[in-house]
Amino acid sequence: MGDLGDLTWQRIVGAAAVMVAAIAIAVVLRLLTGRLFLRAGDTRWAWDDLGARLIRDLAMPLAVLLGLWSAVKVLHPPNGTLDVAAKVLTALTILVISLALARLIAASVSSIALARQGVAANVTIFANITRVVVLGVGILVMLQSVGVSITPLLGALGVGGLAVALALQDTLANLFAGVHVLASKTIEPGDYIKLSSGQEGYVVDINWRNTSIRTLSDNIEVIPNQRFSDTILTNYHRPAQDMSLLIQASVAYESDLEQVESMVIEVGQDVMNEVEGGVKDAEILVRFHTFAESGINFTVILRTGEFGDQFRIKHEFVKRLHRRFQKEGIGIPYPRRQIILPEGSTLSG
CATH class of the missing domain: 3.30.70.100 (Alpha-Beta Plaits)
Known part of the structure; x- marks a missing residue:
């Protein structure tokens, strides 16, 4: 066979065979983890669903990444190329794990919120904040793994964060107001509330910017979270629903x-x-x-x-x-008035 520099056709065919095997293993793992996820969904315990979902999210991409690394080792490229491939595959692995962990932790937070606030809860603000934090840490670790110094980046983020905070005062006020509302349990999804401004209905969801309520006419009204900090609110489900x-x-x-x-x-x-x-x-x-x-x-x-x-x-x-x-025979009175006229007076027609 011909020779392609340091690469031989045997190595290329071997690397291709490794990739085909890795993809086949990934497909099999996807099918098996899919069945595992369905089996976990049949139980009442929520944590086995989260574990099965984590395995399903990680099995296929990690199998493919491991196959890529094995194929690169079979090709036996120069050390410089091998180092670059190692950094890229490491970064991709960190990204895949970060995405899976973000989904797992966000789902765990949602599950805990659901258990604490009842079956009607549909709170997204904590899950979204958790997802952003985990992904942010994962991206920083990924950048560090490929040789990018994150210290200047953190400094730039600090200065940029101050500028963004000044530009997004209303948005951040709504965010912290939403967190405060949930933490203080002033209102929760499923509660019927009425604001002094006239809006009233069942709380459907509290997200990072606003709260959605469903009126008795089945319409959705969206109220900025900051409104709850400067208005009089009546919660008809507190201290009890009855x-x-x-x-x-x-x-x-x-x-x-x-x-x-x-x-x-x-x-x-x-x-x-x-x-x-x-x-x-x-x-x-x-x-x-x-x-x-x-x-x-x-x-x-x-x-x-x-x-x-x-x-x-x-x-x-x-x-x-x-x-x-x-x-x-109990009489329900109609409105009536008794008119007394002086003697000799008559009502004119």
Whole structure:
């Protein structure tokens, strides 16, 4: 066979055979790790899923990189070329491991946040910050491995970071506000909140810049995180999700208030026990409070499982109470006024 400098056809064919074998091994590992990942997904434990994903992410690229290094060794290039190949393959290996670790650690952070904040959580801010930090460290290590001094780079990043911080004050304010909101547990995904500016809905996600809430009309409103630090916020899921529901009603002056109170409590108990969203065995309170122009006003206090249940509870209670009042002959007063005229006066048509 012909000779290509220090390279012979035998070495080239041997290197090609090594690469083919490495690719075949990589494909087999991909299939095996894919099955392992599916098997781990059948269990309830989340950490085996993360471990299986890490193995799947690393197996194929590391097999290919190991094949490349073996092929280079088979070719036996000059020392200078070998050193360059070693640095490039080392850098690629560090990059692959950094990407896999970033994905693993970000998924771990998300899993921990999910466990702490409930099944409705969909928090991305911690996962994104973790991913950026791990990738940044990996890139610095990769640059160091190829002979690039990172000390001047770190100095330049410090000066550039100051300039970026001044230029992105609002963005950074939203970032730190989002971290503070999550750390202080002021709000969490799944909570129903209302701002003094009027926005209200269920918290869907808190990311590095804004918070998304889903309104009762199924629209998404996006609110900058910084808004939460300078506004009055009502969280209807704190300190607990169940809450009192106040319903206003009125009866005629001729009504027996003891009978009215007894009927209202009975209807309220039925609603609490039979309607979805009611708090079973909750104490139903009736408070008469006003001698109004047309009747006596009172407030009924019920309990609902969470904010969104109040509409169903109120709907059923009003229907049932109206039906019960009609059945028992309890009058619900209409607005009326009594006009007293001097003697001899008449109303002109």
